[in-house]
Amino acid sequence: MFDDFLLRALLAGFGVALAAAPIGCFVVWRRMAYFGDATAHAAILGVALALAFGLPVFTGAVAVALLMALTVSSLSGRGYSMDTLLGVLAHSSLAFGLVAVSFLQDVRIDLMAYLFGDILAVTTGDLGVIWGGALGVVVLLAWRWQALLTTTLNPDLACASGLDPKREQLVLTLALALVVAVAIKVVGVLLIAALLLVPAAAARPFAATPERMALLAALVAMAAVAAGLGVSFYHDTPAGPSIVCAAAVLFAFSSLWRSIQNAA
Amino acid sequence: MSLITVTNLSVRLGAVPVLSGVDFTIERGEIVTIVGPNGSGKSTFLRCLIGALAPSTGQISRAPGLRIGYVPQKLAIDPTLPLTVGRFLSLPRRRQPADVAAALDQAGVPHLEARQMADLSGGQFQRVLLARALLENPDILILDEATQGLDQAGSAAFYHQIEMVRRRFGCAVLMVSHELHVVMAASDRVVCLNGHVCCQGTPELVASAPEYRALFGTGTKGALALYRHEHNHSHEAEGCTDPSHAHTHAHTHAPAHSHRQDEGQNV
Numbered sequence: 469m470f471d472d473f474l475l476r477a478l479l480a481g482f483g484v485a486l487a488a489a490p491i492g493c494f495v496v497w498r499r500m501a502y503f504g505d506a507t508a509h510a511a512i513l514g515v516a517l518a519l520a521f522g523l524p525v526f527t528g529a530v531a532v533a534l535l536m537a538l539t540v541s542s543l544s545g546r547g548y549s550m551d552t553l554l555g556v557l558a559h560s561s562l563a564f565g566l567v568a569v570s571f572l573q574d575v576r577i578d579l580m581a582y583l584f585g586d587i588l589a590v591t592t593g594d595l596g597v598i599w600g601g602a603l604g605v606v607v608l609l610a611w612r613w614q615a616l617l618t619t620t621l622n623p624d625l626a627c628a629s630g631l632d633p634k635r636e637q638l639v640l641t642l643a644l645a646l647v648v649a650v651a652i653k654v655v656g657v658l659l660i661a662a663l664l665l666v667p668a669a670a671a672r673p674f675a676a677t678p679e680r681m682a683l684l685a686a687l688v689a690m691a692a693v694a695a696g697l698g699v700s701f702y703h704d705t706p707a708g709p710s711i712v713c714a715a716a717v718l719f720a721f722s723s724l725w726r727s728i729q730n731a732a
Numbered sequence: 733m734s735l736i737t738v739t740n741l742s743v744r745l746g747a748v749p750v751l752s753g754v755d756f757t758i759e760r761g762e763i764v765t766i767v768g769p770n771g772s773g774k775s776t777f778l779r780c781l782i783g784a785l786a787p788s789t790g791q792i793s794r795a796p797g798l799r800i801g802y803v804p805q806k807l808a809i810d811p812t813l814p815l816t817v818g819r820f821l822s823l824p825r826r827r828q829p830a831d832v833a834a835a836l837d838q839a840g841v842p843h844l845e846a847r848q849m850a851d852l853s854g855g856q857f858q859r860v861l862l863a864r865a866l867l868e869n870p871d872i873l874i875l876d877e878a879t880q881g882l883d884q885a886g887s888a889a890f891y892h893q894i895e896m897v898r899r900r901f902g903c904a905v906l907m908v909s910h911e912l913h914v915v916m917a918a919s920d921r922v923v924c925l926n927g928h929v930c931c932q933g934t935p936e937l938v939a940s941a942p943e944y945r946a947l948f949g950t951g952t953k954g955a956l957a958l959y960r961h962e963h964n965h966s967h968e969a970e971g972c973t974d975p976s977h978a979h980t981h982a983h984t985h986a987p988a989h990s991h992r993q994d995e996g997q998n999v
Binding site for chain 1: 779782783784800801802804807809810812813814815816819820822823824825826848868874
């Protein structure tokens with residue numbers, strides 16, 4: 469019953485879920501939803517550049533996503549409204565990426581695959597990249613976890629304890645760029661932000677500590693991957709969007725549970 | 733040596749000069765209060781001391797290995813971030829449950845470990861912040877308007893707690909406040925800040941200094957009322973910037989006596 473391609477898809481999805489969950493929690497806690505969006509959208513430009521120069525797509529996506537994230541970080545607090553700035557950068561980088569892709573006449577690109585993911589076409593090599601990147605993110609976050617949490621609570625508090633909030637911000641930025649790059653194949657640049665936010669939001673009502681929330685978010689994301697792939701397999705729906713739909717349904721149940729708890 | 737020595741500190745935020753030419757020291761075990769109107773650079777000054785802000789010019793030297801317990805002005809925890817009190821106290825360094833319990837006890841809020849930070853009252857929240865600062869085993873406690881949002885009784889009780897903590901830990905305390913009366917009564921020294929150091933000295937000295945009066949007007953009768961028992965008119969002897977000024981303030985207070993040791997009981 470379990471075809472090889474489906475198993476690979478499942479493993480790829482689990483890898484991304486594992487990395488996206490903790491970074492997604494930080495995106496939620498720090499209200500960086502739009503920031504995640506901008507970084508993800510910029511990745512399509514990275515994909516186009518990588519294809520144009522014959523580089524691995526992963527490298528291009530990481531590089532441009534990181535560049536975008538760093539640009540946003542450095543521009544923030546310079547008199548622009550963050551909201552406006554991110555709106556401009558998120559959509560213009562997507563537009564530039566799409567235009568750049570159109571110049572690549574030699575390469576036949578299935579644009580949809582990068583916009584919405586192509587998880588059923590994951591190769592063993594892709595799996596290696598995805599799990600390598602995902603484990604890298606998890607290790608990085610686990611290493612800086614305490615410092616990241618303190619900085620998220622209050623940068624001054626972190627300073628007083630001898631931490632450098634700017635460095636921690638950089639760690640988050642790097643982790644985010646990595647997650648975006650590994651998630652392209654699974655859900656595509658347009659839906660990466662959903663994979664970051666939705667599981668974390670769904671986990672919130674059930675968590676008493678940050679660690680619990682990250683763990684639950686990972687479980688929610690994995691359940692969504694499994695459910696989404698199942699629906700996709702049996703009903704021939706697009707896999708990436710199906711995964712996000714499954715996550716959204718879990719979020720709806722979680723919210724429902726929360727309102728029942730609050731009412732009681 | 734002094735815990736922190738600040739020499740000729742100037743800070744610009746963007747093009748706006750916030751602090752200029754500030755000299756400051758604080759010794760081990762000393763309680764110093766910084767007062768000043770809104771926008772006078774009080775918080776900016778503290779942020780420089782904890783290293784959150786780089787001075788434009790001037791120097792800040794801390795005693796080697798100085799441990800700072802910092803209580804921020806406000807700590808807005810995003811509602812999406814689940815955080816128990818016990819978990820909060822284990823940031824950024826992991827703490828043993830026994831140490832956490834002891835710190836909560838010393839801060840006057842025992843047994844709160846399992847509560848969510850979001851569910852605490854204002855007074856409890858401030859004490860939990862204090863407990864976290866105590867876990868650093870600080871040489872100096874730095875409090876930035878730590879009683880904002882507390883009522884008068886609540887902030888008086890909070891400062892009383894600080895007094896007790898200081899006695900117990902022997903740490904220096906540097907605080908910023910608007911609540912002049914409560915704070916100043918417990919202070920060894922008061923620094924009046926308004927972009928620069930206007931005047932400083934013992935509380936009674938600063939309260940009667942013309943620079944202080946110019947900033948806070950005579951609307952601080954409540955503040956002055958609380959000094960009356962220790963107002964001994966000895967300010968010419970100490971370092972206010974203008975010792976020759978006329979003391980025009982109303983002497984409605986009781987005869988002076990000056991046992992500052994009794995302070996703790998008054999607040």
